[in-house]
Amino acid sequence: MNWPLILLLVRVFAPLSFVTIGGGASILADVERQSVNVHHWVTPAQFLDLFAISRAAPGPGSLLVALIGFRVDGVVGALTAALAVFLPASVLLFLVARVWRHYRGSTWMQAVERGLAPVAAGLVLAGVLSVLRIAEGGIMAWLVAVFAFIALRWLRANPFVLLACGGLIFAVAGHFWWPG
């Protein structure tokens, strides 16, 4: 085991754990800076590819850090990077969960939950917009998203069928209309 390298991964990624407020996107810029510019673990082009995989693959998008860790030190690097980013904040969440259980059902806890709810809903909607903004395919992505939503909601379509259709539509459109 390459201990200096493992410790370096921990030192780079663990501090980001507590900065991930509002989701993995908030640490993306720093992950890129550290792994491309500071430590040269991946090239800019490789980083973009890894980012695309982490977004399309199942599971949390933040597994991007595991893919970078994998490039650094194989499976050990992947596990180290993932745990460095995920574990510290998760321990904190666990402690909060225990406090929450103690006070659950109390009036003020209900007020906190109800007060946080509209902010959470606004963030979900903002998240949709930010993904659409960086989506490839421009207006096409918007159309596919809206039609898939209608099909899911009112036609009770199977989501996997929708994903397959989305992939197929983009493959055809990409082949005929956006050459290269």
Place this chain on the structure above:
Amino acid sequence: MPRVSIVQLFQVLTQIGLTSFGGGLSGWMYRELVERRRWFSEEEFLSSLAIAQAMPGINVINLSMWVGFRLRGSLGALVGFCAMVFPPLAVIIPLSMAYELLGRYALVHHVLAGIAAAALALTLNMGQRVTAAASRDLISILVVAATFVGVGLLRYPMFETVLAITPISLAWSFYRERHA
């Protein structure tokens, strides 16, 4: 809240973690846990989502841990963490190796972009439901709108925006609770 065994919890969360292609994991969780299995009411899910977003850490891992904690206590939280990190990690690494072979074909990029666009339907579905559930009165509707406009449209930094809006929402929630 239904009685869910640890094994069942692990199975369901792992299945969500492994099939959530295209991102938007919390949308997949909403579909599976609220719409299909009815382990949570809309309200319970929304308060879990709000806490998962408010706390530092990756939202979907927070959400998975919180869901596990609510159903099965501390062991449930551990299951929630493991199910969302390790199985997807075992999938994404081989995927990234396959991508190194296939990534140079434009078709692969198009298909991935199409899948990501269609996957937004799940987030939109959840966004619409939680917005409806969170919009209890005029003030909460304004809070949803302000968060969406601030973070989504105007692209203000998420952390500062949430920090500015949340106290107002909490204050209103406490006021309502007291005068209900």
